[in-house]
Amino acid sequence: MSLAALHNASRLPPYLFTTDHRQRVLTQLRSKATGLEKYIYLNGLKDREPNLFYEILIGNLLEIVPILYTPTVGDACSNYSHIWRRPEGLYVTIENKGHIKEVLRSWPAAQASRIAVVTDGSRILGLGDLGANGLPISIGKLDLYIAGAGIKPTTTLPICLDLGTNTQKFHEDPLYLGIRRKRPDTEEMDEFMHEFMEAMREVFPQLLVQFEDFSTDNAFRYLDLFRNQYRCFNDDIQGTGSVVLSGFLNAARLSAAAAGTPLTEQRILFFGAGSAGIGVAKQLLSFFTLQGLSVEEARDRIWTVDSKGLITADRKGLQEHKKFFARTDYQGPPLTKLEDVIKYVKPTALLGLSTVRNAFSEEIVRLMASLNARPIIFPLSNPVSLCEVDFEDALKWTNGSVIFASGSPYKVTEFNGKRYEPGQGNNMYIFPGIGLGTILSKANHVTDSMVEQAAIALASSLTAEEHAAGLVYPRLVRIRDISAQIALAVIRAAQKDNVDENSLFRNLSDDALLEYIRAKQWQPTTSHLPRL
Ligand SMILES: NC(=O)C1=CN([C@@H]2O[C@H](COP(=O)(O)OP(=O)(O)OC[C@H]3O[C@@H](n4cnc5c(N)ncnc54)[C@H](O)[C@@H]3O)[C@@H](O)[C@H]2O)C=CC1
Ligand SMILES: CC(=O)C(=O)O
């Protein structure tokens, strides 16, 4: 319909076209009192005017990403059954076992689908088992694919597997959207997951599956079972590993320069040894092997702590995923307090993936500062309400020397008259580029080298000005460009590993391929809307 015809439609206010829609949206958004209300408002906007929604998101990333993603998406998930407005993703339930394919076929434009984010709701951020309320995490991640990498919205597919929940209060909530039953045992869940993955390949032949927020045992289990069989990766293990390796490459340079020591002298302590902690620890082996150390030497420079303290090999009943980093060189009584572990290990870096709010207390942070000229402290648990230490406190207790990156966003902070910018060590910097590179190259698997090269590309993407400002991650506003650079590195790694099915790119120079990737990035079009 032409503007004139629209103007003549009597339901529209007569002066609508003398106003700017973007300004109207931002004003309405900012008038909402809480993050959750803002989330609901943006959700409605996406339904009414998806192009405008994405234009506003891309143009205001720093303001809007914390609403659609961590921390506010955590509130949206916790309350999803109560704020639900409309269908916006696919639910596949345990009751669908035996005919999952038919359920998947109900998704419109199956042939066009390229990327699915699949959660079973069992560990949403650090908020635990939210069951069928987990869908917004898949939606939020896909919005970042669209905004951050330029993936076309109609090719994205958010999925929540509703297998029940062990959180009793949902069984008793009359508005709860999911099945009221406990989660299945391993055998039943395995049967479901095998059928689901086979059906996904058949119905969506071009699809990349991103596993998201599965509880730790299942996260490792299904990654191991499926990674060589299907086009898939686990964001919490591999995406987080990659993004933290990237930030660590830059942080270690700053820390080693301040200490006057070689990079290989880094000693890394993980507080939290779940899918994220161990996923990152495994990826950080590459930090050392890239400097020429062997895997065994690299492992020697990494210590892990869980709720029982320093993880040692002699501990009875140690879970499988904790065994690789379990120490064999500690003799003595169990070290159960973080402070004692730090005194024993003398780490240069302390990484939190524990879900324990304020675990990095004043004593802990001051201890790190007493051991290091520039301590690396990454409190990576999400959302903010579970972060191990706030940015302002970390600055104060280290007198500004901390090299900091958190999982959820913090604001630029002044300390002693100086301005400090926090890093955000969140897989949102990496999965859009991994996805874009995998989709474009039609890689049939996501290999370790694709994940590692993504990290190196992200670490190398900082501008001279960002380096001079002491940043360890590039600024989020450049995410589209950065995702294109990551995608290039991912495609080249896929080619080296011979998993690319799109061989056309092999003859292109890096410059030509980067140009091609950028040209492929979807842009919202809002020319049909009024602007001044
Ligand atoms: N920044 C990022 O990009 C990402 C952050 N995460 C965050 O990482 C956190 C952990 O996720 P998962 O590993 O999947 O969860 P998980 O629940 O499997 O792991 C938590 C770990 O922390 C340990 N822990 C719990 N309480 C403790 C205590 N009091 N003292 C010492 N250790 C304690 C547990 O023993 C376990 O090893 C979540 O908050 C999640 O949001 C996860 C993925 C990406
Ligand atoms: C960021 C993310 O994937 C998580 O906290 O689970």
Ligand SMILES: [Mg+2]
């Ligand atoms: Mg996650």
